[in-house]
Amino acid sequence: MTITKAAAAxxxxxLTTADYSKSKNTEDFMKEExxxxxxxLEYLESDVLMECAICHKKENSKTRCVAGHYVCNQCxxxxxxxxxxxxxxxxxxxxxxxxxxxxxxxxxxMHGPEHHVMVGAALLTAYKNAGGSVDFEAALTExxxxxKKVPSGACGFWGxxxxxISSGMFVAIISRSTPLAQEPFALAHRxxxxxxxxxxxIGGPRCCKRDSYLSVLSAIxxxxxxxxxxxxxxxxxxxxxxxxxxxxxKRCPFARK
Numbered sequence: 001m002t003i004t005k006a007a008a009a010x011x012x013x014x015l016t017t018a019d020y021s022k023s024k025n026t027e028d029f030m031k032e033e034x035x036x037x038x039x040x041l042e043y044l045e046s047d048v049l050m051e052c053a054i055c056h057k058k059e060n061s062k063t064r065c066v067a068g069h070y071v072c073n074q075c076x077x078x079x080x081x082x083x084x085x086x087x088x089x090x091x092x093x094x095x096x097x098x099x100x101x102x103x104x105x106x107x108x109x110m111h112g113p114e115h116h117v118m119v120g121a122a123l124l125t126a127y128k129n130a131g132g133s134v135d136f137e138a139a140l141t142e143x144x145x146x147x148k149k150v151p152s153g154a155c156g157f158w159g160x161x162x163x164x165i166s167s168g169m170f171v172a173i174i175s176r177s178t179p180l181a182q183e184p185f186a187l188a189h190r191x192x193x194x195x196x197x198x199x200x201x202i203g204g205p206r207c208c209k210r211d212s213y214l215s216v217l218s219a220i221x222x223x224x225x226x227x228x229x230x231x232x233x234x235x236x237x238x239x240x241x242x243x244x245x246x247x248x249x250k251r252c253p254f255a256r257k
Contacts, residue, residue, distance in 0.1 A: 033111065033245065034065035040245060041065050041111075043153060063153050073151055079107040080117060080148065084140050087125040094232040095126035095216045103209065103240075110243045115208040116154075116162030117147030119215050120170040123223075123231075127174060132229040139173050146173075155206045160192075161199050163211040167219045168192030174227070187226060194218045202253065205246040209238065213254055 033041045036053045047060035050070035057072055064070045082105055092098055099122040108114050120143045128136045146169045147162070155161035171177070171191040177184035195215040202210065213236050220231045238254040241247045249255060 034067065034069050034071075036069040036071065037065060037067050039065045039067050039069075043156060061151075062157060073113050073148065079105075080114070080144055082107055083114075083117060083121050084144065087121055087140055088137070090125050091129055092232070093126050093130040094234060095122040095220065096213065096233055096236060098122040098125050099212060099216055110240065111152075111206065111208040113148070113150060113152045113162060115212050116150040116166050117144050119163045119166035119212050119219075120147055120173070123167065123170040123216060123219050124173065126231045127170075127223060127227075127229055130229050130231045132174065132223075132227065134174050142173055143169060155199075155211065156204070160196060161206070161211045161215075163208065163215040164192055164195035164199055164218075167195045167215040170219065171222070191219060191222050194222055202248075202251070205248070207244055207247065207252070209240045209244070210248075210252055210254060213238075 033039070041063060042065065044062040044064075047062055048064075049058060050061045050064060051058045052072040052075055053069045054071055054075040057074075059072060061070055061072075083102055086101060086105070087098070090098055090101070099118060102108060102118045102122060108118070121140060124134065124136070124139050124143055128134050143166075147166050150162040150165055154165070168188045168191045172184065172188035175181075175184035175187050177188045179185070195218040198214040198218050199211050202214070217233065217236075220233050223229050223231060236254045237256055238252065241249075241252075241255065
């Protein structure tokens with residue numbers, strides 16, 4: 001998939017404040033979790049055959065809302081091209097600032113597999129803007145392709161949060177890692193381990209915002225130490241706690257003091 005800068009600019013321009021308000025026009029919408037009926041999600045211990053309430057595709061999953069609605073990963077991450085458009089027009093060297101812009105897009109929910117793309121995409125963008133060498137458009141496309149393959153609930157079911165995996169994908173892409181590589185292979189695994197370690201230190205329940213921030217912060221230091229590229233960072237103060245039914249409050253490192 002090749003996306004021109006002109007097309008990307010048009011995509012970004014279409015994401016108006018009105019669009020955002022239409023998608024997220026009340027705090028109550030964000031506090032609820034099902035994309036169909038807004039009711040809380042439940043996580044099963046084993047797979048059950050479910051039908052997507054949007055596209056009607058049938059597949060096995062462990063996640064649905066308490067009313068029985070299931071939304072597949074593909075429908076949950078629809079509109080991912082808007083992330084590419086944002087990145088192609090971004091000049092910041094601070095991946096947290098870039099990530100916050102992505103979190104404000106209509107496609108981003110409080111929790112969801114879109115974060116598995118957003119972490120790596122924000123890091124790629126800041127890395128490039130800070131002087132890192134990368135075929136940027138091709139890397140972004142690859143990041144979307146890889147990140148979308150990590151399903152919802154991987155954090156709890158796999159023991160590997162998709163946000164942390166996304167930071168490892170980012171390093172794998174910029175180092176051109178393959179299963180047969182030596183140093184790139186090692187670097188990508190060390191990056192993922194560093195992010196997952198930070199996430200594990202805090203513990204659950206999951207918060208896609210908290211785990212995304214932890215992964216990006218882990219990557220900023222890792223890239224400086226291993227690639228010599230200095231991305232920028234700033235203090236993070238969470239603005240999403242009111243929308244998270246499972247917020248851990250002061251145990252979160254990004255809670256308001």
